Amino acid sequence: MEWLGLYNYWVVVVLMMVGFYIVIAQGNLVKKIVGLNIFQTSVFIFFISLAKLDGGTAPVYVEGITEYSNPLPHVLILTAIVVGVALTAMGLALVVRVHELYGSIEEDEIHEQDGKH
Amino acid sequence: MDLLIQHLPALQVVLPMLAAPIVMLMARAPRLAWAATTLTTWLTLGVSILLVQQVLLHGSISYHMGGWVPPVGIEYFVDPANIVVLLIISLMGAISMPFALRSVEQEVDKAKHGLFYAAFLLANCGLLGITITGDAFNIFVFFEISALASYALIAMGKDRRAVMSSYQYLVMGTVGTTFLLIGIGFMYIMTGTLNLIDLAQRLPEVNDTGTIRAAFAFLVVGISLKLALFPLHLWLPNAYTYAPSMITVFLSATATKVAIYVLLRIIFSVFGYEFSFSELNLGYVLMPLAMLGILIPSIVAIFQTNIKRMLAYSSVAQVGYMILGVSFASTLGLMASVVHLFNHAVTKAALFMALACIIYRVGGVSLDRMAGIAKQMPWTMAAFVLAGLSLIGIPLTVGFVTKWHLLLAALEGGLWPVAVFLLGTSLLATIYIWKVVEAAYLKEPAEGAQPVREAPMSLLLPTWALTVACLYFGIDTSLPVDLANRAAETLMGGYL
Amino acid sequence: MVAIAIVKIRNLFAVTMLTGIYSLLAASLFVVMDAVDVALTEAAVGAGIMIILMLGTLALTTSKEKNHGKGQNLLALVVVFITGGGLIYGTLDMPHYGDPEAPAHTHLSPHFTQESVDEIGIPNMVTSVLASYRGIDTLGEAVVIYAAAVGVLLVLGSGAVRRRRKDDPKANPKANGGEERS
Amino acid sequence: MNQVVFLEPALAIQLALAIPALGTVLIALTGRWPNLRDTLMVATAVAMFTMVLQVLPEVLAGGRPGVTLFELFPGLRIAFEVEPLGMLFGLIASGLWIITSLYAIGYMRGAGEANHTRFHACFAVALFAAVGIAFAQNMFTLFIFYEILTISTYPLVAHKQNVAAKMGARTYIGLLLGTSIGFQLVAIIATWWMTGSLDFTDGGIMEGHVGYGMGALLLVLYMYGIGKAALMPFHRWLPSAMVAPTPVSALLHAVAVVKAGVFTVLKVATYLFGLDYLSNLWTTEVIMYIAAFSLLAASTVALQKDNLKARLAYSTVSQLSYITLGAMLVSQLATIGGGMHIAMHAFGKITLFFCAGAIYVASKKTNISEMDGIGRRMPFTMGAFLLGALCVIGAPPMGGLWSKWHLVVGAADAGQVLMIFVFMISTLLNIAYLLTPVVRAFMLPPTDGYKGGIKEAPLLCVVPLSITALGCVALFFIADPLRNMLAGIFAG
Amino acid sequence: MNQYVVLRVITKLMIPVILLYGLYIQFHGEYSPGGGFQAGIIFAAGFVIYSLIYGLDKAQEAISPEAAHILAALGVLLYIGIGIASFFLGGNFLEYKVLLPDDHAGETFGIIGIELGVGITVATVALTLFYSFAGRERD
Structure with missing residues (x-):
């Protein structure tokens, strides 16, 4: 069965969809950030599964082993995780400010307070 | 000097990056922070100008980061296409700094100036990095640097809605960059490389696969979110409206422009004209979106009473013009888009600066508060009117140069209705600009309104510098048109 | 799975904890896939920093999500499914998981692993x-x-x-x- | 003649444009000293007219002096070249400005209007634009000055800043900008795209580049794009503009702006399309009928207007259609007649507007029904009104006779017998609506029981209108040189 | 939390271990998994635990917010500084080879240097973030 080899990716896709759904559909500002997190983490898993090589090992040089998993995606994801944290921190900081200014972290309530805009 | 010339591409990004932490440490001395930031932005502009010179003299420059030969290492790549964008960014950074002094002092808490300018430099550095890098993943990283800094800067607006709009921008922007990341991942698995030039060479072998098509789709959607292509523009009006004046000036002139540049690079250089337009018919998708994106935001703009918001919607419409040029899929159309990058940056920055002058004196720019303002601030309003004419596209302004080329491109493609549509929509711009003119010149100030004075020189001079640029480059068109022409030819030619 | 639970649960403390668990699960997946460095980072970030920041946020705001109408979620579902469809479509032509012949493993990777x-x-x-x-x-x-x-x-x-x-x-x-x- | 010529034509052209531009700045700067400002304005007008005169001898001699300022894109220039039609328009616009500026000083002070400085500055810009239009070497240059003219006259129309003025000004700028960008610019760009040129060339530039079908479309776009020619149904702006102070209506909406419109029509017809090419387009005749309809319809409407300025405005709409019609007859004689009518109508109509303004200043009356017997207290004004009316009607010994004569002969020449009748009927209508005020003013007893003696408007109002009224008569006698000069259009 | 003596004692014992582990990860990154980023986080985690148990003010006595800001900036500057140093030694930006006469030594030196920069930045930034969130009162 040819598509069996793709199964791994599809699980990740489902995870991404769940995360993305939270971002779009949820009105709670914290949950949105959580959703973004899940969305991004799933993308990371996806990248890492790209790097896996059958028969390869972790990319740390050991005498005698020639097959390693691809280190490049690992590096990218390291960077991307950091970026993710940075964004989360920033997002949460904004949520805190929003709560201070509006007394709520529900999107619809905030829009109500601001009128039409 | 040789050392300097040799490392120009690295310096372009590193200068503001280096200055940001230093400026941040000047928290106790706001004026000093400002001075250091100004110096940095002007030096950055100097680097850009030298780069333009180098590219025009010697052709494209490839700079190998860490000394590693691409595609193993990361490459910085300067060619006629991105040099225009680099110039726009550093120019706008440089010109908005003298302006910032008074404006930021009024709008932002003094204790935060060091941080504020550090964030500004980071935004600047991020945008320059996106433009200059030749590596797909590096684009993502710099996107996030500039994005993080802009979120913080926007949240500094006085209105509490600034924070909320910053949050919305953060969510939408992050979704955008994550899409970008997915696209990059798809490209990577099919080609094994991240270097843009290398990608361009290796993609044709695999471009009949669904993966690459999906990659293309994700890249385009992700970037469209960043560049506020209709209907993905929802974050932009709020963000521009509530951000501090100086940040609105800078972002409106640069942020979306850079995203458009990335889109152009991906469509034309990486995937190539053939794939994008012949196989995937991107033009058929972009053109209606662009036209709707011109029409609807223009109409919405007419009904705004907050002028800053009105201009923000107008920015969405202007993005539509740029994308429309791309959708023609011709050198002429592309050239019109590139020249509009420059023209719109100058025009919109001038407009937002004029508004910032009014905000500085009056405190707000709702239509009511602007009633009769022309008598009190004649120079500011004169600049607003002239830049407004440029936005409409009246001849002898830069706006006309764009419109002219867009029209020619439409006619070249045999698209008569589009040509008529283009002219029709400039009438919409006339309506909303004219609403302001009427209020400012013909209405009497509201009862009890405090009379105000003309804006201070430090605000007025940069405003007028840009206004004069609107007119000068509308008459002596050779410089922007020439640069845009080279850029368009380079992009059409792909990387090969 | 954990992720789906997050959608449903309204107590934000629980959500935070589940996010942490999700991160740890992801980290263990990374180890399985030979990405030890990444796993270490994800564990430190997801289970460490992220949780602390979120708890900090919740302490400063509120930990209960409020009930609100559920009418507008259809559009969200459509968007999500289109995106998901695009992703699945993209994966169809991909090299299989672990395939050593994939271009990603034959083009630049050898340079990094061998030289x-x-x-x-x-x-x-x-x-x-x-x-x-x-x-x-x-x-x-x-x-x-x-x-x-x-x-x-x-x-x-x-x-x-x-x-x-x-x-x-x-x-x-x-x-x-x-x-x-x- | 040669004694007054002391400058190279090329330099004179540049100065003719630079002087009003400089004048604008000076007027704006000297706003605080009204007398100095007004003196400067008159001086500017005189200096400008002198410059325009410098160009005249060479044009009379058959030359076409020109100068290129700069090139926007390859082939697209901001350039000037003076040919007979432009010479005529330039002379009229700048010459009448001197008189109008005197009148404006009297009117603005007499009627107690505010914002004099803005008014006079915008006026100077408008004149700058008018001369730019007159001297334009190509359609692009013309278009730019056309737009400057629109925008600079907007504050003049909205001058009173009340609701009526603002609404009128909105209609004004909306229609003019809308048609010029929506139609004219499309046509210009299409022309550029197909012919690669926008230069005004003898015999036109279309032949051989543009098919007749496309040409027919372009003609419609141009004719409606030139909104200032007030072809129905885009004439609404002209009556709207009547909310402006009278000097504006007099110079701009009887001379500079509307004449810029029909001047552009003539230019486009002769130098872009070319008469031969034009005769092959089926829409030429359509436009001709539309012009004929506008002509009659506007006259009929004018007949029903009680407000004097509104009546004159509709009369202007009708008279402009004379010229458009002349261009569409595709005959050299009719074209020359159209050109002459620019001059004749300018003098006639400016006189009429001056009179209307003088009546307003002296008695605050605006409606014809209130003007019974007014001739007795304002004999000079109403006498001038009579002369102006006769000129517009085309009765001897007024200049208007000659232009109508050429138009009618041109119609005969083109074989359009129906059009001869149109001219005839409209002349009757002219008489009906222009002579009734005169008759009521002189023949009927005053309704407001006024018994006193002569109470004219200020001298600065009366003198100018007398001058222009005499000009109407003078034109009758100097029509021949004028005709000869215009014949130069087809000599090149 | 003064009453939890057990916690306090254990924390006191744990913190040096955590910091040491952080240092190990920092400087052993070339041979085994880990590096500046992970080390920075772990290092910061030590302080976070300290402040949770002993209070924010005590932690800020150890490393004040200002000091954290300065260190964060210095970390980035160290990284960029190494990049720029390679300009003057004839290489491109971030070309570590040129830093020392031997290629491998230069590379290793450069990598250790920048990892240190990253480590400092990450640790102090994480701490800054924590201070910012924790130092805010709920209103």
């Missing part, structure tokens, strides 16, 4: 790629995290305890910046 030890002289290839081949990426990473600090400082202030106790709370610098409304 980096000679060129750089250290055994951890991830570090070599990270710090040397893609040094500017990592510089960017450092700047991103630094930008986050700048941003959070701008938005929330430094949180210095001593200064706040000395000053009148109204004159506290962190409280300024956003509150005077126009």
